[in-house]
Amino acid sequence: xxxxxxxxNRARILDAARRIVEQRGTAHLTIEAVAAEAALSKGGxxxxxxxxxxxxxxxxxxxxxxxxxxxxxxxADTSALAAWLRAHRASTAAPPALGAAMLANAAxxxxxxxxxxxxxxARLDDVVAEAADPDLAxxxxxxxxxxRFDEMFGLVGFRSExxxxxxxxxxxxxxxxxx
Amino acid sequence: xxxxxxxxNRARILDAARRIVEQRGTAHLTIEAVAAEAALSKGGxxxxxxxxxxxxxxxxxxxxxxxxxxxxxxxADTSALAAWLRAHRASTAAPPALGAAMLANAAxxxxxxxxxxxxxxARLDDVVAEAADPDLAxxxxxxxxxxRFDEMFGLVGFRSExxxxxxxxxxxxxxxxxx
DNA sequence: TTAACTGTACTGACCGGTCAGTACAGCCGA
DNA sequence: TCGGCTGTACTGACCGGTCAGTACAGTTAA
Numbered sequence: 001x002x003x004x005x006x007x008x009n010r011a012r013i014l015d016a017a018r019r020i021v022e023q024r025g026t027a028h029l030t031i032e033a034v035a036a037e038a039a040l041s042k043g044g045x046x047x048x049x050x051x052x053x054x055x056x057x058x059x060x061x062x063x064x065x066x067x068x069x070x071x072x073x074x075x076a077d078t079s080a081l082a083a084w085l086r087a088h089r090a091s092t093a094a095p096p097a098l099g100a101a102m103l104a105n106a107a108x109x110x111x112x113x114x115x116x117x118x119x120x121x122a123r124l125d126d127v128v129a130e131a132a133d134p135d136l137a138x139x140x141x142x143x144x145x146x147x148r149f150d151e152m153f154g155l156v157g158f159r160s161e162x163x164x165x166x167x168x169x170x171x172x173x174x175x176x177x178x179x
Numbered sequence: 180x181x182x183x184x185x186x187x188n189r190a191r192i193l194d195a196a197r198r199i200v201e202q203r204g205t206a207h208l209t210i211e212a213v214a215a216e217a218a219l220s221k222g223g224x225x226x227x228x229x230x231x232x233x234x235x236x237x238x239x240x241x242x243x244x245x246x247x248x249x250x251x252x253x254x255a256d257t258s259a260l261a262a263w264l265r266a267h268r269a270s271t272a273a274p275p276a277l278g279a280a281m282l283a284n285a286a287x288x289x290x291x292x293x294x295x296x297x298x299x300x301a302r303l304d305d306v307v308a309e310a311a312d313p314d315l316a317x318x319x320x321x322x323x324x325x326x327r328f329d330e331m332f333g334l335v336g337f338r339s340e341x342x343x344x345x346x347x348x349x350x351x352x353x354x355x356x357x358x
Numbered sequence: 359t360t361a362a363c364t365g366t367a368c369t370g371a372c373c374g375g376t377c378a379g380t381a382c383a384g385c386c387g388a
Numbered sequence: 389t390c391g392g393c394t395g396t397a398c399t400g401a402c403c404g405g406t407c408a409g410t411a412c413a414g415t416t417a418a
Contacts, residue, residue: 024289025285026205027206027286040398043377043398047398103282106332110202135344142321143322143325155299156296222364223363
């Protein structure tokens, strides 16, 4: 195996875990299954993450940091609601998937969702603080969350064309809601 | 044990499963844990549901039938969006909790969510069909979903007073959206 | 009598975690 | 420049334990 592949094994393990959750469900997320999916041994996975719980926490933190970074990288003049929407849109496409991380962490111990809860509450506060109509802003914030969860469970499964229209509509609300 | 308690044991088992998922996570949802929570033996749980998978499916079906019944029981002149909102409001408070059922079924096998997916898509179709502004209707539909998922993961955790205001706002949208 | 259990005793599969050992790149002092 | 040493990244065998499911004899209440 080439060096580049070998040094990226930590990330590859997380990506393997994500695929297992999405395709088979968290009940089948075992260290052995992750190892097989990432094409290494069980010992190799343990070597990198120490324990299953630590692996789960790493999966959560990677997803949260990704979302957080995408939120922070929005231009300073972006409204909080538009930033919230765009951060989700940007992080939904690429791994690490927040949905898989939430499912896996909630399955192991609901308290492991705490860092995520803090992040979501802080973002809602941002959105509400700058909105002319706070309740409408909360509803739009929830619509973005609904979009995310819908994708997570494959409920409606909007077509990309519908998604684009819905996101444009949310952008319009974000603009109209600015103080 | 009195008759009423004994004949309701099938429902009590489902309720016990729900509490375990909510408090400890689906990874700790074992037949023995359910039996202990429902104050029954492991054999008793197996006697009623046959297998863990069947228990999970029963949990899902009970939650879905509850939501479906509450949707259907709305007066005929209620808009689909208002019915969607009210069905969720009515079924969120009482067991069987859809959230726990979704988590547990998705953990075991993501395909077990299929009946739920069909229901959600049918409800969205209802809402879109009668809306003067279909995309706005979709957004409001998603906001209701967002509210449900938010509760499921305890993300924002809105206060009941905020919830009441948000629901009133959604009702207002439902009325304005009618064709 | 029968439905609805309980309790006990298993089986076989699987799971998380440990451990000894391997491979190998790179450093470092003589 | 070469032998010894270190750190990183694993592998594969294994252990103690848990889990779903089976089997079955006995109990209890209507």
